Amino acid sequence: MNWFQRHHHLRPVTPEDKPSLQTFLRKTIYLHQHLDWRNALDWVGWQPFWLAEKDSQIIGFLASPADPPLASWIRIFAADLFVSPSRVLVELLEKNVEWHREYGKVSFIASLGLSDWFSHLLQDSGFHHHQDVVMMTYDLNFVSCQTPLLRDGIIREMGFEDLPLVTAIDHAAFEPLWQLSQIDLSNAFQKCTYKTVLEVNGKLVAYQMSTESESKAHLARLAVSPEMQNKGLGAALIRDLLEHFILHKGLQSVTLNTQSTNAASLHVYQRCGFHLTGEQFPVFILPLY
Ligand SMILES: CC(C)(COP(=O)(O)OP(=O)(O)OC[C@H]1O[C@@H](n2cnc3c(N)ncnc32)[C@H](O)[C@@H]1OP(=O)(O)O)[C@@H](O)C(=O)NCCC(=O)NCCS
Structure with missing residues (x-):
């Protein structure tokens, strides 16, 4: 002692x-x-x-x-x-x-x-440094969203009853460190003002949830089922939320956070008109074994 x-x-x-x-x-x-x-x-x-x-x-x-x-x-x-x-x-x-x-x-x-x-x-x-969380923003003066239109699939508003499937997609798409439990996804559901799911042939395969405050919105969560990635679905959800917040609601900007090592997300966000703000903070890991 x-x-x-x-x-x-x-x-x-x-x-x-x-x-x-x-x-x-x-x-x-x-x-x-x-x-x-x-x-x-x-x-x-x-x-x-x-x-x-x-x-x-x-x-x-x-x-x-x-x-x-x-x-x-x-x-x-x-x-x-x-x-x-x-x-x-x-x-x-x-x-x-x-x-x-x-x-x-x-x-x-x-x-x-x-x-x-x-x-x-x-x-x-x-603890040792693992990666950084980096911040990105989309604003009206920057660039328009360069994404193809969604051909196969529909985007609709998420309902509370979608949460079990949303949780399954979340856990399949994110590595364990970044997964959210159904409790937290349901807390996010309550706090987010715009949340959508994307269905292909009647099957729920992707979702996003975004919060909103006065003049700006924040994309809090985005995931696509692994087998449906790289088909433009992530970009379609982003395009839809930009239209919702910027065109329909007249907000000035949309922000988001992602990981410095998440190449696919950085690529799709940049292609949709987001840019890195330079703000970031570290993620540390303490291995137990
Ligand atoms: C990030 C994510 C939502 C993108 O969804 P998606 O449906 O695959 O996105 P899209 O098909 O619209 O675009 C993917 C783009 O990333 C590119 N890409 C895929 N893997 C990549 C990699 N390792 N490095 C660079 N670019 C990559 C694809 O080529 C494609 O670009 P292109 O259309 O210019 O060719 C999806 O990968 C995902 O769910 N990841 C796990 C959860 C996650 O990281 N969420 C976001 C972080 S908060």
């Missing part, structure tokens, strides 16, 4: 801790929250979610539950102003790793590096 463990108590978070966690969040500045479709404290009740306390006072907590089962992200990390955030992260991370090794199915924990201090902490704790 090291000095930290002798002077602090580490334990899994329970639902009764939620009010104390909320209070803690209001006062700490060492806070990392994943870009998530749910609130960070909605993960209370999931494991692993551990906290550290001293004299019954919370000094930090860390959650990295996997949902879907192969995608474990650091969903939230918070540490007290008066302790070393690096020490708190190392100790809580060890508990999260032990839990995943014993009960989980993941082979790594991933984290976004949304701030410099947290990126440094992750690297000091054994």
